[in-house]
Amino acid sequence: ASKTEEASVIKIGAMGPETGDYSMYGISVVNGAKLAAKEINAAGGINGAQIEIVDYDSKGDKTEAVNAYNRMRDQDGVVAVVGGTFSGTTLAVKEIAVGDNMPVLSPTATNGEVTLDAPNVFRACYTDPYQGATAAVFAAENLGAKKAAVLYNIEDPYSEGLAVAFNEKFASLGTVTNYEGYTKNDADFRAILTKIAAEDPDVIFLPDYIAKVGVILSQIQELGLTMVPIGGDGWDGIEADYADVAEGAYFANHYAKTDDAPIVQNFIKAYEAEYGSTPNALAALAYDSAYIMAEAIQRAGSTEAQAIIDELNKTDRDCVAGHVKFDPNGDPIKSISMIQIVGGEHKLVAKVSGN
Amino acid sequence: MDKKVIKNYIINIAAIFAVYAVLKGLIYAGVITRYHQGIIVFILINVILATSLNLAVGFLGQLTLGHAGFMAVGAYVSAITAVALNANFNLPKIVVLLISLTLAAIVSALTGVAIGIPALRLRGDYLAIITLGFGEVIRVIINNIKVTGGAQGFTGIPKLSTLDNVFWITVLAVAFLYTLTHSRQGRAILSIREDEIAAEAVGVKTTSFKVMGFAIAAGLAGIGGGLYAHYIAFLDPNTFNFMRSVEILIIVVLGGMGSLTGSIVAAIVLTIMPEALRSFNELRLLLYALILVVMMIFKPSGLFGTEEFSWQGIYDRYKTRKNALHNREKKV
Amino acid sequence: MLKVENIDVYYDKIHAIKDVSFNVKKGEVVTLIGANGAGKTTILKTISKLMEPSHGVILFEDQPLNKMQPHQMIYLGMAHVPEGRRVFAKMSVHENLQMGAYIRKDKAGIESDLEKVFNYFPRLKERINQPAGTLSGGEQQMLAIGRALMSKPKLMLMDEPSMGLAPILVQEIFNIIDTIKESGTTILLVEQNANQALQIADRAYVLETGKIINSGDAKELLADDTIRQAYLGG
């Protein structure tokens, strides 16, 4: 490739599980980032250069993620990375990326550790502890719950992170009647639910992804239990398949589809036009991340890593999922939208901000 | 000492140094990038895992499905040790690595003994199930206790595994397995695979040798796990699930049960394959599975069967072929 | 009844049977003798289609067997008492015998043949419900023969039926072979106990490392000095 060509293409890496059980998440992230890239390129690119998203499948596996990261750095020569999707793979990649001083902006890795001791690593989403605690506050204050049960996936760091934070926070606001775990492969929750129901909690906190939550909600309905389910951002999109069992339940999210802010509605329209489906929060965060990264590169005026990192630190921008500014760790300071499923639609109930 | 044997030893040692030199040369020349180096490290770790599992499955004849469990024990022990050492002493990296790996090997081997003594009383598929169960139990334990960081994972592990030290540790591990299996103890281990009753009837202490073989396999898996921990620097329990055990077993069977060199070749092939198939995107795992099935159908006893690759073997084959040609010429 | 024409059989690269031809006529007892590893078992396995010849044909009642499946042999009237007995270890003695009559539908006939087998081998009746795997070696041998008889074969292939049997039973087995022959069943017998085999056989073939090196009338071979030297222990 000639020099001019090189200068006119800036490569940004992206990764997520594009195959396997969680492929829908990885695909959303890659789609979101690619949509942003397309818009930026259409608007003239960065300082005249086009951007290209180089995406690899991580299969949700750390070894694969490390290989994918090494490959995009060495083979493709990416200047920055938008990824990974899950905390586990992001943490594995982070350890190497810190050594490389590679600008990394994860749209969706919510684990607390991701940005610690890593000046080059940022994220566009709020953290698990913050989200869990916010859900607890919401349950106690907005819903007036006195007793809460927690049921989480012990094998999943995201789920565990939320559960721990919720448990701690709610304990100071009311009583946690049950703190129960299950594993990724469990399909039958009736034993635990029967046990939980015996304690008669007001709410049940279910921090997991749609597929599992859907099953749990179905079984809650099957057993005829009346506690109110609350969840986290993993629930985003749950109304598509589980509108009936999720009716009336609440969850925390990064943005609300029903938010009338033009930036939100424009994004939704563009995404639907491009992919024929409504975007979930992961897509929105990835879309935001790609814009944030592109803007930092543009302001840096070069593809030199430290320059990009410095500019990322100065980010101050309105995004689909709220206004983004980074704290010294590289975590965004933003608000959480609490959403209720009503008639199969998202209803923005509250925007809870700060602690 | 047999001259031929010594000649073989020298050839093999020279070959190892040659491979090392070529690797270094290619890295220096920039042909092997850090991306490739990363893959090579994973290959080497898989070599340790597969050859050690081969000891249990291929040489001892005990089907185990929980190798990832021992790998996990080693990985966490090594990681925790290294973190503790770094926090309290100011030791050179290589010393920290060696101490951590030694401890990892010991604890994994002891776990192997603890599982092995009761479990090895069972045969065949029952043993497989027990070890499978053990692997799952280890994972649940790691998920539920504090020192391991639970599902959140264990971070801040010092990155002590470099291509150099992983390479030499792998060489030592394989050499160790080779000399072990080619000694009187190795023959005793093989006899158990062949016929346990007959082995006892000629005076082989089958129980001790089974436990020994199993413990060594576990200990080496622990070293493999330790190297993995110090390369990837972040551990979580899901890394060591049942699928990981299966992946290692696949390498062993594909390479040939009872062939260390087979395991090495298969480790190379099967580690590179998913990378090489990257461009197929969503079809890549489908292809991987397909290739696996096809390879098994056409090479049911693995690439190498129970044979070891040897230069002598190649030379002999070359010679017989030449002789055959020669004979044919004579006939005409 | 059985014609074997120029067959070659391989185990991978081992050429076990080399261009072997022989025949068995209806009502005859023909025996194959030869040292260990000569290829006797291999020939019987090839006839009952457990192995495929790489070359040559086998005709049973003038019908070539090339295109046939191994499990169809018994329908043609061939039964094989395999080397090493091969009884169904976890099935009872009774079930093993029933398996012998797997292709038969005549209940009454099966019952009477069962009685016949128990007459030959009263020991089997004593052990009727014991799993075959726990029988002694000799008992298993009786069972294997009994099982083959249960299919009412026209041709019996017997691979060392007297192996591991007590002398009194060896005698008995040869008597039974005689009786089977009397009842019109043709027999191809492989025996290490060549002395006795030759005494009851009509004709014999001598096999050495996969080739037939001699053949003829059994009684004549019995008297042949070189044969006595090599196979009959002087």
Next chain:
Amino acid sequence: MALLEAANICMQFGGLRAVDNFNLEINEHELVGLIGPNGAGKTTVFNMLTGVYIPTEGDIKIDGQSVVGKKPYEIVQAGAARTFQNIRLFKDLTVLDNIKIAFHHELNYSTLEGIFRLPRYWADEKRAQEACLAFLAIFDMEDYAYTMAKNLPYGKQRKLEIARALATKPKILMLDEPAAGMNPQETHELMETIQLIRDKFDIAILLIEHDMHLVMGVCERIVVLDYGRIIAKGTPDETRNNPDVIRVYLGE
């Protein structure tokens, strides 16, 4: 004191008393035959003597030491080796390795010495190589040293099994139907081999066999078993003429 003493041993399988009050003494250098109808319990006796089964009653002593409840390998160390009625070789190993495995206890190097290839390893392995080839030589099988055991013809497999048992340096060797599947000529050769090893290694031999030519030809003493009980003991001539033995076993 007898080399091997079995006192009133019994074996019960569920409702079946396979061996009932079996008594036997074998002295050094003796060659004893154990015969009896099929299913009489001969192999079961072997299984008890070699620790494969634990007798339900009775005591077994080798060199005056009780071995009941000992593992088979401990009994091998005490000096009793055997062959199996259904050949049990290490099929996928070479003939030589089959024997070297049995020679295990004659070698002294430790696991670590072996792994690091210290001098004792080389010395011991050299000794093993020579000694094991010598065992093969007794059976005229040196040519097969590097053949896979499974590829041997049947008769050779039987011989290998005997050689393997001998390599454990037993004081008493128990052979379970060594001539099964051999033709008369081969059996005759085996007979000579059995006598040869008895003299060369100065061991006692206990032999199960249905080939009367072999049994009567080599045994000094014969024990006859029927339905788990001893029905006769004596010299070959006495046995041959014992009406009970003729009735249940020999026939004619």
Next chain:
Amino acid sequence: MILFLQQIINGLSVGSIYALIALGYTMVYGIIKLINFAHGEIMMAGAYFAFLVGVHLGLPFFAVLIISMIGAAVLGVFIEFIAYKPLRKAPRISALITAIGVSFFLQNLALVIFKAEPKIMPNLIVKRPVNIGSLQIGTVTLATLALSIGFMIILDVFVKRTKPGKAMRAVSEDKDAALLMGINVNRTISITFAIGSALGAVAGVLFGVMYTQVYPTMGVMPGLKAFVAAVLGGIGLIPGAVLGGFVIGMVETITKAYLSSQWSDAIVFGLLIIVLLIKPTGILGKNEKEKV
């Protein structure tokens, strides 16, 4: 007490699914000694068949069940023919690896065709609780219970008493000897796979209905647990598979309800290990001494 009985019912419900899957495992294992790792994926395939038929044709439960059983049976026989038959004489572990390969293949095929997101299974069985006193049993649970026990009895009689059943046992012990008896070994094995796979489909359909979802990896864990169940009950034994399934389901439920939900997998496997150490051939397995 009511709570406890309710938990017992939950246990029966989980156990009956395991029992159904374990039946198929045990059939195949019993005959060709192959741990058919792809059995869980056959179950998954059966569930997808039912999903497709249920959604597109809107047929009633039994029709859907039969169609998906046939579909799975055909698939099972096809897999056996392509992937396992060439390995009949190969070492058993090679066949095991092939089975794992097939299992990967089917999972990924389903992933490519149907994508990872779970599909929602139509409600083929009207879900309503049946009251027994103050206890409730779901209709799906009742159906699963009835089917698992029914199939157990039918299969047991089939294998023990009928001629094809005996042929299966003969094939399982010695294929060559079975050929000599006139048994068509290939066909017998095909029949075994057909039956085993059809049972897998039954389990898959009920699993889908009970847990509302059908997804590519749905067979993995139930398959593994069911295999454990089959081993626990005594592998190769038909009543053992069902007993093992119920035991695992019950232990799992009771552990979650009264001991610890976090540790339940460890406890279940721990129990398995203990049972096998006490009784190495499983609960109903016979401890036979090997005759030497």
